[in-house]
Amino acid sequence: AQSVTQLDSQVPVFEEAPVELRCNYSSSVSVYLFWYVQYPNQGLQLLLKYLSGSTLVKGINGFEAEFNKSQTSFHLRKPSVHISDTAEYFCAVSAQGGSEKLVFGKGTKLTVNP
Amino acid sequence: KAGVTQTPRYLIKTRGQQVTLSCSPISGHRSVSWYQQTPGQGLQFLFEYFSETQRNKGNFPGRFSGRQFSNSRSEMNVSTLELGDSALYLCASSFLNSPADTQYFGPGTRLTVL
Numbered sequence: 620a621q622s623v624t625q626l627d628s629q630v631p632v633f634e635e636a637p638v639e640l641r642c643n644y645s646s647s648v649s650v651y652l653f654w655y656v657q658y659p660n661q662g663l664q665l666l667l668k669y670l671s672g673s674t675l676v677k678g679i680n681g682f683e684a685e686f687n688k689s690q691t692s693f694h695l696r697k698p699s700v701h702i703s704d705t706a707e708y709f710c711a712v713s714a715q716g717g718s719e720k721l722v723f724g725k726g727t728k729l730t731v732n733p
Numbered sequence: 734k735a736g737v738t739q740t741p742r743y744l745i746k747t748r749g750q751q752v753t754l755s756c757s758p759i760s761g762h763r764s765v766s767w768y769q770q771t772p773g774q775g776l777q778f779l780f781e782y783f784s785e786t787q788r789n790k791g792n793f794p795g796r797f798s799g800r801q802f803s804n805s806r807s808e809m810n811v812s813t814l815e816l817g818d819s820a821l822y823l824c825a826s827s828f829l830n831s832p833a834d835t836q837y838f839g840p841g842t843r844l845t846v847l
Contacts, residue, residue, distance in 0.1 A: 662838035713832035723776040
């Protein structure tokens with residue numbers, strides 16, 4: 620079985636500051652990793668995903684994430700955030716032969732202040 | 734392409750009733766998954782359907798059921814509603830049922846059980 624831990628439930632930052640949202644996973648098999656964003660009263664939107672290859676993955680809206688197999692981490696970063704980035708961010712994992720389609724972390728609420 | 738649509742968007746029911754939620758996937762997508770989102774438990778996988786067959790099921794009681802039609806549209810049913818079933822129910826579709834596939838989420842159905 621797979622599990623995901625998002626280490627921070629809330630992250631407040633000022634506009635134009637850099638941000639890192641942390642995600643660690645646990646799995647006995649190889650996994651695929653995803654970051655989704657959820658704006659208020661909306662569904663989830665894919666930011667980026669890691670399937671294989673380069674460990675640095677670039678996504679939409681200037682976000683990127685780095686896969687670190689030895690540390691079983693997949694942290695999300697953005698060098699300069701905007702007010703519009705205020706949302707909840709979910710890290711998720713899937714695996715071949717897994718019983719669940721996607722296993723999500725509990726989410727990190729990012730609040731960007733002016 | 735139209736996105737994933739879910740109907741209705743909001744529902745209010747009372748304990749003991751049953752409810753049916755509907756999901757129309759993106760055109761051409763054959764896999765539909767359902768998730769329950771609550772403040773306490775976060776996002777939890779309910780089940781996945783592909784080509785009208787249930788492929789995976791999460792850890793939910795038998796009161797939660799679903800089906801998929803030949804046009805890939807899906808419904809989920811919850812019988813004998815309990816207060817704890819109040820949640821946002823999200824549907825997601827993908828082209829295949831591979832764990833590497835991106836899932837595209839609908840806006841969700843907000844169910845309130847009184």
